[in-house]
Amino acid sequence: MASFVDRVVLHVSGGTGGHGCVSVKREKFKPLGGPDGGNGGDGGDVILRVSGQTTTLLDYHHAPHRHATNGGNGMGDWRGGKTGETLILPVPDGTVVKTKDGEVLADLVGEGAEFVAAAGGQGGLGNSSLSSQKRKAPGFALLGIPGDERDVVLELKSIADIALVGFPSAGKSSLIAAMSAARPKIADYPFTTLVPNLGVVQAGDTRFTIADVPGLIEGASEGKGLGHYFLRHVERCAALVHVLDCAALEADRDPLADLAIIEQELEKYTVDMSFAGPDGDVVPLNGRPRLIALNKVDVPDGKDMAGFVRPELEARGYRVFE
Ligand SMILES: Nc1nc2c(ncn2[C@@H]2O[C@H](COP(=O)(O)OP(=O)(O)OP(=O)(O)O)[C@@H](O)[C@H]2O)c(=O)[nH]1
Ligand SMILES: [Mg+2]
Known part of the structure; x- marks a missing residue:
C-alpha cells in the first residue's frame, strides 16, 4: 500500500528559557564589584511552515516528537545566554492544524504560511537585571520558563x-487515468483506491486539477467504509x-439509486464550519456545482442504462456526460 499519511498527532515543545545567572564582579582590590549575572536566553519556537517541497506528513508519522x-x-560578566534556535517544520500546502478535540487552530494555505x-x-533574568536601589546585589536570579508543550493534530486535505x-x-x-497523467491502481474489487490520487488535466487552454477520491458507500457520512476520512478530501x-x-x-443498484445515496x-456530511474555503466562505458539499459522468457505456447494458437515465438526470438540471 502506498504510504500516504494525511493525519498525524504531533507532540511539540518549545525550548525552555535559560536560567538567569547569579554572579558578582570580582576585580583585583575590589572584592565586591556589583552583580554581573547575565540573563538566560529565550527558548526556541516550533513553527509549522508550508513548503512546496513537502507533499506528505510522513516524516511526522515516523518522528512525532519535536523540540x-x-x-x-x-x-557572569553580564553575558546573556544564547537564544534557542527556532525549529521550522515544513508541512504540505493545505495542512490544517487542530487540537485533539478538533478545534481548528490554523489552516495553512499557500507557500510560507506559518x-x-x-x-x-x-x-x-540574571542578578544584574534584578538589582535595584534597595537591593544592590541580589543573591538570586530567575529560572527560565519552560516552553509551551502540546499535541497538535495535522490533517492534510487534498486541494483540487x-x-x-x-x-x-x-x-x-479509470476516469482520472484517462484524463490526466495520473496512474492510479485500477481493479475490479471495491476500495481499490485508499488514498486520493491527484491529476492535472489540460483541456485546450484550461488547466485544472482533479482528485480521485476513494469510493463512498451508504453511511459514509457517519464514517462507514472510512467515509469520514474520504469525504474530508472532497x-x-x-x-x-x-x-x-x-x-x-447488483440488483439494488442503478445510476439513480447510487446518485441518491451519494x-x-x-x-449529511457537515463541513466543519470553522473551516472556511479559500474565499473565506463555506459551501456545503451538496451545494457545490455537480456534473454527472455516466460510466461503462461501452458495455451494451451500460449504454442502454445511460440512455434510460439521461433524460431524468437532465430534467433535474445536471449536465450529463457519457
Ligand atoms: N467496461 C468498462 N469497465 C470499466 C470502465 N471504467 C472502469 N471500468 C472497470 O471497473 C473496475 C473498477 O474501476 P476503478 O477505476 O478501479 O474504479 P474506482 O471507482 O476507482 O473504484 P474504487 O477505487 O474501489 O472506489 C475496473 O475493473 C475497471 O477496469 C468503463 O468505462 N468500461
Ligand atoms: Mg479507485
Whole structure:
C-alpha cells in the first residue's frame, strides 16, 4: 500500500528559557564589584511552515516528537545566554492544524504560511537585571520558563478543483487515468483506491486539477467504509463529478439509486464550519456545482442504462456526460 499519511498527532515543545545567572564582579582590590549575572536566553519556537517541497506528513508519522532548542543560561560578566534556535517544520500546502478535540487552530494555505505550534519559554533574568536601589546585589536570579508543550493534530486535505465521487468500482480511477497523467491502481474489487490520487488535466487552454477520491458507500457520512476520512478530501474541491456506474451487476443498484445515496451522504456530511474555503466562505458539499459522468457505456447494458437515465438526470438540471 502506498504510504500516504494525511493525519498525524504531533507532540511539540518549545525550548525552555535559560536560567538567569547569579554572579558578582570580582576585580583585583575590589572584592565586591556589583552583580554581573547575565540573563538566560529565550527558548526556541516550533513553527509549522508550508513548503512546496513537502507533499506528505510522513516524516511526522515516523518522528512525532519535536523540540526546539533551549535557551542558554546567563553567565557572569553580564553575558546573556544564547537564544534557542527556532525549529521550522515544513508541512504540505493545505495542512490544517487542530487540537485533539478538533478545534481548528490554523489552516495553512499557500507557500510560507506559518503557525507557531509551541512558543519557547522566556529566559530568566540574571542578578544584574534584578538589582535595584534597595537591593544592590541580589543573591538570586530567575529560572527560565519552560516552553509551551502540546499535541497538535495535522490533517492534510487534498486541494483540487474537481473531485470525482461515486461508489467503489464505479470507475473513478479509470476516469482520472484517462484524463490526466495520473496512474492510479485500477481493479475490479471495491476500495481499490485508499488514498486520493491527484491529476492535472489540460483541456485546450484550461488547466485544472482533479482528485480521485476513494469510493463512498451508504453511511459514509457517519464514517462507514472510512467515509469520514474520504469525504474530508472532497471539502476543498470547488466542484464535484458524480461517476455513476451504468453496468453495476447488483440488483439494488442503478445510476439513480447510487446518485441518491451519494447525494444523501454529501448532505449529511457537515463541513466543519470553522473551516472556511479559500474565499473565506463555506459551501456545503451538496451545494457545490455537480456534473454527472455516466460510466461503462461501452458495455451494451451500460449504454442502454445511460440512455434510460439521461433524460431524468437532465430534467433535474445536471449536465450529463457519457
Ligand atoms: N467496461 C468498462 N469497465 C470499466 C470502465 N471504467 C472502469 N471500468 C472497470 O471497473 C473496475 C473498477 O474501476 P476503478 O477505476 O478501479 O474504479 P474506482 O471507482 O476507482 O473504484 P474504487 O477505487 O474501489 O472506489 C475496473 O475493473 C475497471 O477496469 C468503463 O468505462 N468500461
Ligand atoms: Mg479507485
